[in-house]
Amino acid sequence: MAFNPPAMATPSRCVADFSLKPIGTQPSYSQQIAQVQDLLRGSGLKSYMHATGTTIEGTWDQVVQWIGFAHTLIHQTGVSRIETDVRIITRTDKVQPMEGYVASVERILSA
């Protein structure tokens, strides 16, 4: 097989939207999401919180590492199971920052 793992690299850019769910706590977990937001402020990554998740942007390695840190942080508060749903977009056709997605749609809608 021609494939050579050591030569592989992860993408240099991605936009990810993650929805972290602590399982086995109270029905409301805004306390934990606040801790995650606080954590992300220290990441240096651009991030944006919305109703069902948080969008972040950076290199693949940074983005997935910080989501992993968020799991570790919430486990440290006593939550023993966490399930996160992540949507990750990578593109090689152009550099599209996270705010570009909404802007593109709004340009069409207002045309």
Add this chain to the structure above:
Amino acid sequence: MAFNPPAMATPSRCVADFSLKPIGTQPSYSQQIAQVQDLLRGSGLKSYMHATGTTIEGTWDQVVQWIGFAHTLIHQTGVSRIETDVRIITRTDKVQPMEGYVASVERILSA
């Protein structure tokens, strides 16, 4: 078995965030997302678009039906495969409108 399907009902409220992906088109599909936004305006449902999806709110039946309409609409434009990722939240502990999720976290962060 005690379960009786005709007596079942779907939830009276939900918040859903969906990310509709037309497959087999161009890498950029903001044109299709604009059509979906236009469609949703006719739904009477509250909706909010962000970088990786659109959040809507209503009864379970309304919300899932309008996402189905969005599939039909985009198929009608010639897209033959669509994959949508939906996060749906239902709660019986309180009525939480979609904007309540961010507000709860921000209250904690600013405390």
Add this chain to the structure above:
Amino acid sequence: MAFNPPAMATPSRCVADFSLKPIGTQPSYSQQIAQVQDLLRGSGLKSYMHATGTTIEGTWDQVVQWIGFAHTLIHQTGVSRIETDVRIITRTDKVQPMEGYVASVERILSA
């Protein structure tokens, strides 16, 4: 606007994979997932459980209604918040039953 909601229809077929997460219970929720499997047996829909979800197949309306019934059932057991992550695929290019996806990949791998 040319769009006419009463004339819209939801797709006649879909394959959906859903991961239902009861929030605010114990870290293990296999009890609730067993109840959902039991419920689905009464649906008449083809379904298949795997590590992180259950795949079902049918008309759009059936599939999303039964996932809604699953929410109602688990709420009735006392769980006040449920979050479900659903992947839904609709196609107009061909009728692809759920088992066709793995079969297609395996045909290529064994070629």
Add this chain to the structure above:
Amino acid sequence: MAFNPPAMATPSRCVADFSLKPIGTQPSYSQQIAQVQDLLRGSGLKSYMHATGTTIEGTWDQVVQWIGFAHTLIHQTGVSRIETDVRIITRTDKVQPMEGYVASVERILSA
């Protein structure tokens, strides 16, 4: 702030289910999924393909790195946009291998 990023670690174990979608290709992308399966064979990670995704298990860092490699591999075949939906579970209450989830539910159903 007490938080200290350099001291953070990502979880030592996770189960992840990912659904990689090449955008802007043909409606059928089983060719690309076969390439991803082939790639994963070289990872040394346990993996299992089902209708809408592939479940893998390992350390957080391994799992997310190999999903990143899959993006890179498919980009190298000429696909310029890829969207992946990942469900990731981490637990500190017990070591639960991926096959344990279905086994737990089946034990309850057959009781």
